[in-house]
Amino acid sequence: MNPIIRLEDIQFNKKDSMILSVPNLSITQGEILGIMGPNGAGKSTLVRILSCLQAPTKGRIYYKSVELPSSRISIELRRRWAVVLQQTLIFDTTVFQNVAAGLKIRKVPRAQIKEKVEFWLDQFGISHLAKKNAHHLSGGEAQRVNLARALILEPEVLYLDEPFSALDFPTKVKLLKDFKSIIKDTDTTTIFVSHDLTEIQFMTDRLAILMNGEIEQIGLTKDVVNNPINRSAPFINEMSLHIEE
Numbered sequence: 138m139n140p141i142i143r144l145e146d147i148q149f150n151k152k153d154s155m156i157l158s159v160p161n162l163s164i165t166q167g168e169i170l171g172i173m174g175p176n177g178a179g180k181s182t183l184v185r186i187l188s189c190l191q192a193p194t195k196g197r198i199y200y201k202s203v204e205l206p207s208s209r210i211s212i213e214l215r216r217r218w219a220v221v222l223q224q225t226l227i228f229d230t231t232v233f234q235n236v237a238a239g240l241k242i243r244k245v246p247r248a249q250i251k252e253k254v255e256f257w258l259d260q261f262g263i264s265h266l267a268k269k270n271a272h273h274l275s276g277g278e279a280q281r282v283n284l285a286r287a288l289i290l291e292p293e294v295l296y297l298d299e300p301f302s303a304l305d306f307p308t309k310v311k312l313l314k315d316f317k318s319i320i321k322d323t324d325t326t327t328i329f330v331s332h333d334l335t336e337i338q339f340m341t342d343r344l345a346i347l348m349n350g351e352i353e354q355i356g357l358t359k360d361v362v363n364n365p366i367n368r369s370a371p372f373i374n375e376m377s378l379h380i381e382e
């Protein structure tokens with residue numbers, strides 16, 4: 138099967154230092170790929186390059202076998218993916234209007250917006266909050282709004298950069314379960330950056346360990362976690378220790 142996204146000879150340098158070097162990375166339609174690594178390893182840079190928020194210094198990105206231009210990605214193409222970050226970007230209006238925002242920009246008819254917003258509020262268990270001002274939500278509720286707002290756009294690819302890290306454990310567990318079943322049901326290709334091994338093991342099909350700007354190891358999540366190699370071994374062991382403590 139052709140990958141939905143493929144990186145070839147990607148490098149990102151700043152001044153004379155190499156921030157990221159990825160000779161090859163393919164992501165398959167519908168998979169959830171986890172990215173883990175120490176602080177400063179280049180995870181966010183990789184996500185920014187994959188989602189075309191950052192142009193690489195060199196290299197090529199293919200989306201469904203078509204090479205993306207190095208600058209000026211069309212709006213139509215950008216609209217095929219969505220990015221969710223740790224900080225929730227909530228507008229000072231109701232939950233309903235927050236979730237509807239992207240559809241309004243796309244000039245979707247009102248009746249359809251209503252139907253879709255109601256569906257996604259229900260999916261994320263926040264229908265009862267529809268009329269509430271989104272600035273008055275808890276962190277977990279706000280992150281549900283953020284995710285509903287991304288998924289309502291039916292993105293082909295979803296980029297998540299530590300979206301759950303600010304949530305307490307019970308809130309996180311409930312949201313992870315709901316969220317995983319939604320992205321599997323919708324077959325949304327997902328790239329998921331996290332520092333949390335529990336999140337990664339629960340959510341992802343494959344895992345890439347990024348160290349000093351390079352992919353040290355990539356494979357099925359359970360294989361990477363159970364058999365870390367070279368420089369990823371001390372990192373994974375340290376992350377596992379945190380869980381057992």
Ligand SMILES: Nc1ncnc2c1ncn2[C@@H]1O[C@H](COP(=O)(O)OP(=O)(O)OP(=O)(O)O)[C@@H](O)[C@H]1O
Nearest residue numbers: 151156174175176177178179180181182183332347
């Ligand atoms: N535009 C830039 N200019 C200069 N340095 C940069 C730039 N973008 C990233 N860096 C540097 O590249 C390295 C990787 O940054 P990045 O944010 O991708 O790491 P990360 O793995 O996401 O880290 P963290 O886990 O702390 O969020 C860091 O040392 C950062 O300071």
